[in-house]
Amino acid sequence: MTTRLVRTLTAAALVLGAAACSSSGGDPLASGSGSAAAKDSGAKTVVVGSANFPENVLLASIYSQALKAKGVKVEEKFNIGSREVLYGQLQSGSLTVLPEYNGALLGYLDPKATAAGSEQVNAALKEKLPAGLAILDSAAAEDKDSLTVSQDTADRLGLKTIADLSAKAGELAIGGPPEFKSRREQQFKDTYGLTFKEWKPTGDTTANALKDGTIQVGNVFTTDPRIVQLKLVPLADPKNLFSAQNVTPLVNKAGVDATASAALNAVSAKLDTAGLTALMKRVAVDKEDPSAVAKDWLKTNGLG
Template sequence: MSTINRTRRAAVLGTLAALALGATACGSSGGDPLGGSSSAPAAGGASASGTAAGSGGSGGSGSTVVVGSANFPENVLLGSIYSQALKAKGVKVEEKFNIGSREVLYGQLQSGNLTVLPEYNGALLAYLDAKATAVTTQDVNAALAKALPASLAVLDSSPAEDKDSLSVTQETADKYGLKSIADLTAKAGEFTIGGPPEFKSRREQQFKDVYGLTFKEWKPTGDTTANALKDGGVQVGNVFTTDPKIVQFKLVPLADPKNVFGAQNVTPLVNKAGLDATATAALNAVSAKLDTAGLTALMKRVAVDKEDPSTVAKDWLKSNGLG
């Protein structure tokens, strides 16, 4: 899992200063949206993934659920979605957004100062277990159930993922019939691929071994990869799946059926004692509706159109029957 600073995404989003987290994801050349230090706390025991929280909690029973977030725009948006979804079910909520990196947030959750946090399951697993090898959503969440301390749990993961991708323009996708990374096999030798400076050393051999791809050239494009795709400087680029420029420039993230980039599903991480069944169900309902394309469109409104995250969250919840 990479620990590259989240400044890449900050430059793309042009809003709050980001931090090394995983956003974007993890497992790749990209940063870990909730990054910070790679040292993890000791896992204190098992917890059940996707299960309702402890019986003595708050959530609709009078106590206050404290929803936190890291200090980058996407996580603030997700925190606002969680918060407003809970309020819509009558749960008392306190918001503590823009706190910091995972190591700070995780400690706050363990202590009970926070109840709910929007997490990225693959990055969280790497934080807890640097030797973890799980890449699919199901396997990552199963591993998390073993790695998390008994006081914490992950609820249902959403289909939405903030992770690395190989993306192309819509024109390139249409011209060559590209839908997945595997479809690049016939054209990779003619294509220049762009990404951060470390992308080649970390991924070149993996793409050869897993997909049989050998690209014509690897070009370090850093924060300008999406622009390089749009302008034709590269034909394939490493772009985060919730980067608003995917919408702006009509880019196409290619499917990754062999999981070169491990799962990075947006997933509620919770202190089980702080939630009841009502609150748990509200958060799981959000996960059931939230997908990558939808989150990317929301992030365009926040990062490009400069709309208030709480307003964007409210609109999404209303349109999905959750607010």
Template sequence: MSTSVSAPPRVATAGRRAGVLAALAALALTATACSSSGGDPLGGKDSAAPAPGSASGSAATGAPAGGTVVVGSANFPENVLLGSIYSQALKAKGVKVEEKFNIGSREVLYGQLQSGSLSVLPEYNGSLLAYLGGKSADPSTAAVNAELAKTLPAALAVLDSSPAEDKDTLSVSQETADKFGLKSIADLAAKAGELTIGGPPEFKSRQEQPLKDVYGLTFKEWKSTGDTTANAIKDGSVQVGNVFSTDPKIAQLKLVPLTDPKSLFAAQNVTPLVNKAKVDATATGALNAVSAKLDTEGLLALMKKVAVDKEDPSAVAKDWLKSNGLS
């Protein structure tokens, strides 16, 4: 795991990613596809990927003037929100846009992008690379994108990645962080034998050995907590859990995501994936401008509005674009 971008432990069929805790647990099922089974927001890793074509990845240009850019999204709230941000940013630059949101998982979306039925899709670079069967010895954003440029079919390209990531974290409660002096995953080494870790069913099989190899962690017990991992951390059923970085429950339950100084979890940056024949320089510039402004903290705040406060994704996107000078 520490030496390659491996397939994150999230599957396409997983569910989506008393009192306040019960309400938050219910919200988790609809808040984000990322909170259910780990690492691949668009799903589909376990299905056969389309055969990669020739090297690609340069900025897309050359769409006919006045052509319609079709912005798609997967069928979970975060991706719909990102699709709406892309769509409205393009419209603000005078680009004619059609929206096709809530389509499905990567198997469907990727084929539609290749065929040109879709022009733009909010993607996650590490998961996309794994889906295509590529690997990077370096888990950094730049290295992952460099491998994507070699792996994508010639018709497709990734544009600039945003700093925003939807990725695996090991998170703890504030009480546990204070008790054991935890700030990073490395800090768990001396205490892991006393702690129970929770996560989706796939998390143990895919991450137990990498956690040993990279950080020397051997936990007292592993529990399958699925969609309730954040709640299990809060109520003490587990002391450490696999929670995804844009899950609104991190803020709601005041959890502490531990830093990952050895980059166990590879880059999962929100990144526009485009059909190069369907977007011109104006569209490319608008999408790259969004990426320059979008970070993980900001995306988490946006997802709270959508998933917890039940605000309309289109309205949330509009407000974000306006506040960042992109509308």
């Protein structure tokens, strides 16, 4: 959680200008959806919220515009704050829909949870959520910890999964946030039999350190746009050392009907990690407006 918090606080600065454009007043689909809303002025308004970092604002904009495309009345409340604030607002009905990460949400509700795979995490979540809240279909897209290598290292050592590191780890330096070693070293030994040559605290420069060869293995979040920019390779995690963090709509059940649920599930069916990473490059690196990026993605996938 510490690493995600640091990244969130850093990333929040990137979204200050974009978030203002992401309100319903600046939505590029607002005028197009107005006629649909006007046909049913008595329909419930679905309030889509987001946390205060660029990826979550982007996801909320995708949800919002997907709902509008189906004639659902939508109000946007983006860039609100942390899960602690958002969850309470969803429970109270002030918000109707949030883009969540299933593993992180389960950890918030049950810090002792041990579920790791997507299906197990969602099953545990359904037991922990209060009666008024529900999760819809999870996307394949995940924003989670990974062990990542450069393309050169992957090709040279024949690496596709974390398990492939077992015969090579003793020759390699690994980098990540300062707390990464204390949190993960024993897990790597127990789960994959990995003992690395050296641990280096690389923090937010981990992706760059992989590219320049300072380290050979690094802890990089799977939707970090530098994965695409620097041509890095996240290794598959067949033993689920890192718990699932699938992008998942969290909803107040009283505020969503079958049409809204179907629209959100259709987004989840199309969204994968590679696609989300490419979208985040446009938002975080190229500084494009999240609502415009969302509109492009929805149109490309036949949802807008």
